[in-house]
Amino acid sequence: MSEPIRHLTEEELAAWAAGTLPAAKAKELLMHTGTCDYCAERFAACLKQDLMEPPAYLREEILEKSRSMEVRTARTICQTSRQIRLFLYSLKVGLALAVSLLMLSAFPKAEGMEVRRETYFPGDPQKSITEKIKDGGDKMSALLENLAGWPTCMEYEEEQND
Amino acid sequence: MIGTEEQFAEMLAKYERLVYTLCYRMTGNFFDAQDLTQDTFLSAYQRLSDFNGEHEQAWICRIAVNKCLDYQKSAARRIQPAREETFSALPDQKANPEAACLMEESKREVLALCRQLPPPYNEIAEAHFYEERSIREIAEEKGRNIRTVQTQVYRAKGLLKKRLKGGHI
Numbered sequence: 001m002s003e004p005i006r007h008l009t010e011e012e013l014a015a016w017a018a019g020t021l022p023a024a025k026a027k028e029l030l031m032h033t034g035t036c037d038y039c040a041e042r043f044a045a046c047l048k049q050d051l052m053e054p055p056a057y058l059r060e061e062i063l064e065k066s067r068s069m070e071v072r073t074a075r076t077i078c079q080t081s082r083q084i085r086l087f088l089y090s091l092k093v094g095l096a097l098a099v100s101l102l103m104l105s106a107f108p109k110a111e112g113m114e115v116r117r118e119t120y121f122p123g124d125p126q127k128s129i130t131e132k133i134k135d136g137g138d139k140m141s142a143l144l145e146n147l148a149g150w151p152t153c154m155e156y157e158e159e160q161n162d
Numbered sequence: 163m164i165g166t167e168e169q170f171a172e173m174l175a176k177y178e179r180l181v182y183t184l185c186y187r188m189t190g191n192f193f194d195a196q197d198l199t200q201d202t203f204l205s206a207y208q209r210l211s212d213f214n215g216e217h218e219q220a221w222i223c224r225i226a227v228n229k230c231l232d233y234q235k236s237a238a239r240r241i242q243p244a245r246e247e248t249f250s251a252l253p254d255q256k257a258n259p260e261a262a263c264l265m266e267e268s269k270r271e272v273l274a275l276c277r278q279l280p281p282p283y284n285e286i287a288e289a290h291f292y293e294e295r296s297i298r299e300i301a302e303e304k305g306r307n308i309r310t311v312q313t314q315v316y317r318a319k320g321l322l323k324k325r326l327k328g329g330h331i
Contacts, residue, residue, distance in 0.1 A: 034227040040220035043227070047183050054182035057296040058196055059174055062203050066170060075208045082212060 008032060008039045013046045170207050177219065178203075181226045188230040192272060192291075193323050198233055202226040275325050279318060286311065287318035 008029055015021040016029055033043045065071060127135075181202050186195035202225050206213075213221060269292070276287035289295045289303075297315055301308040 030227055030231055034224050034231060037217045037220040037224070040223040040227065041217060044180055044219050044223040047180060047187075047223075050183070051179040052183045052186055054178055054199065055196065055291070056294040057290065058182070058199060059178055060296050060298070062174060062178075062200050063171060065200060065204060066167075066207050071204055071207065075210075078208045079211050 006032075007036065008042065013042060017046050017049070166210055170203075170210065173206065173218070173222065174203055177222045180219070181222065184223070184226050185230060189233065191326060192268065193319060193326065194233065198226070198229050202229050205229065272322070275322055276318075278325075279321055283314060283318040283321060286314045287322060290315050290318070291322070 012021065012025065012029055016026055021029065033039050178199070182195060182199045185198040185202070186192070189195050189198065202222070205225050206222055209225075273288065273292045276292055277284055279287055286300065289300050290297065295303075297311050298308060300306075300315075301311040304311070
């Protein structure tokens with residue numbers, strides 16, 4: 001069973017902002033923030049209490065860089081790969097649908113065929129599925145107990161023989 | 163309908179300070195904070211078509227945090243394999259007025275470092291990194307080609323980073 005998600009506490013955020021959170025905890029905090037929208041929003045709010053002014057030229061430089069051929073190409077590749085993923089997914093769904101239709105048309109009698117219950121659920125037909133599963137589970141536990149006890153039995157027999 | 167370029171420009175104007183603050187507090191380095199801010203926004207720009215439009219601030223913040231984590235991991239690998247203090251933040255400037263003084267002090271030292279560079283990088287570095295003038299402005303003022311100034315700024319930044327990491331500041 002997976003562990004429930006633990007979001008950041010106000011104390012942890014305040015300690016990080018004050019620079020007093022231990023390194024290992026700070027790493028955990030950042031790793032969680034990098035994946036959780038809820039905590040990222042709170043982390044941003046915590047940072048916003050004391051914002052720094054970036055150099056005046058930085059915005060222009062970023063905008064200029066975003067217009068460069070290199071970044072535009074990377075963006076196009078990103079978009080194309082997304083379209084390709086979508087296309088492949090649609091192709092798979094379409095193919096599955098086509099195969100299903102083909103099977104229905106190739107084996108029209110399959111619709112009228114009765115499934116033989118006993119093939120899938122052997123044993124007493126009066127028993128419910130839950131009871132059958134329970135019986136199977138009991139048999140499996142008994143088998144495992146036997147297997148677990150087997151080395152002890154062997155030792156006991158060897159002692160008796162000696 | 164708003165175009166991608168406009169959407170990106172708006173996003174940049176809205177979150178530039180937030181991202182820069184995060185990057186600076188994670189790196190403690192003027193130049194690396196600028197590089198990481200740039201990386202964050204360019205990454206956001208590339209993934210803008212994937213973004214569903216919800217929780218924009220959280221989305222940009224997550225990109226920035228992951229960029230900083232990658233930076234810290236590679237910096238830790240370069241310097242000391244087990245150095246984990248890098249994940250702690252620099253102290254809050256409001257909470258610690260000394261940090262604000264340190265910031266001022268570090269800016270003065272950036273100026274000192276810029277002046278130590280050989281020409282023509284010294285004057286370019288001072289105009290760009292200390293006086294915060296854009297490449298275009300410097301090119302116009304000095305009557306130089308914008309590409310030339312861009313290259314000189316790039317090289318000056320490399321030299322300054324080396325000196326910073328070498329413990330000059």
